[in-house]
Amino acid sequence: MSRATGLGVLLLLAVGGACGTFFVQQVTAPRIEREQRAIQARELLQILPAESYDNQPLDHPLPLDNVPLNHSTLLGGYRASRNGQASAVLLRSQVSGYGGPIELLIAIAADGKLLGSKPLRHAETPGLGARIAERPSAWLQGFIGKSLEDPGDAGWGLKKDHGQFDQMAGATITSRAVIEGIHDSLRYFDAHREQLLGNPAHE
Structure with missing residues (x-):
């Protein structure tokens, strides 16, 4: 085999390999993207009771983008619905913690009651503030079922700040x-309830 022939064969093999790799990527990319999205959805939606929605909330983002509130910033959100009726909203909130920004996901039912909350990102001290990321977090679970009226504005604080919650x-x-952050989100929901719940049946 001449040198030119050998180079030609190598070139053909290289082109064939590149084409094969491209084809495999094109075939598998959608499946990988679906699986990654499903993992993300499970991670984000685990604070919503499974029976409370039948849509794909991540496909229904809310028109929120860095909305400044009293003590936090709303980064975005999603709407959950069941049988065509809005059942809950998920709000992404950012607050300032001890170690830096804390990003929270806060689920609020259509009736204004808190369904759950969880940290998405934080840099809090291990063994102390970082315990908010424990699963389950008994401390965060203590807020489930609370609302703007229960315990009322004055009650949304630490006991040392004359509120009703332990730290x-x-x-x-x-x-x-x-x-x-939770209190801010409940107040925002109460003030913008119709806008946030909308009418998903016509989306």
Whole structure:
């Protein structure tokens, strides 16, 4: 085999390999993207009771983008629905914790009651503020079922601040920030209920 022939064969093999790789990527990319989206959905939606929605909330984003509130910023959100009727909203909130920004996901039912909350990102101190990321977090679960009226504006604070909630031991700043973020989100929901719930049947 001449050198030219050998180079030609190598070139053909290289082109064939590149084409094969491209074909495999094109075939598998949609499936990989679907699986990654399903993982993301499970991660984000686990604070919503499964029976409370039958749509894909992540496909129904809310028109929120860095909305400044009293103690937090709303980064975005999603609408959940069941049988064509809005059943809950998920709000992404950012507050300032002890170690830096804390991004929270806060689920609020259509009746204004808190369904759950969880941190998405944080840089809090391990063993102290970082315990908000424990699963399940007994402290965060203590807010489920609360609303703007229960315990009322004055009650949404730490007991040391004359509110009604305990703090995580050794994590006053983190606890205060999370409570303020949840309270801000409940107030925003109450003030913009119709806009947030909308009418998903016509989306």
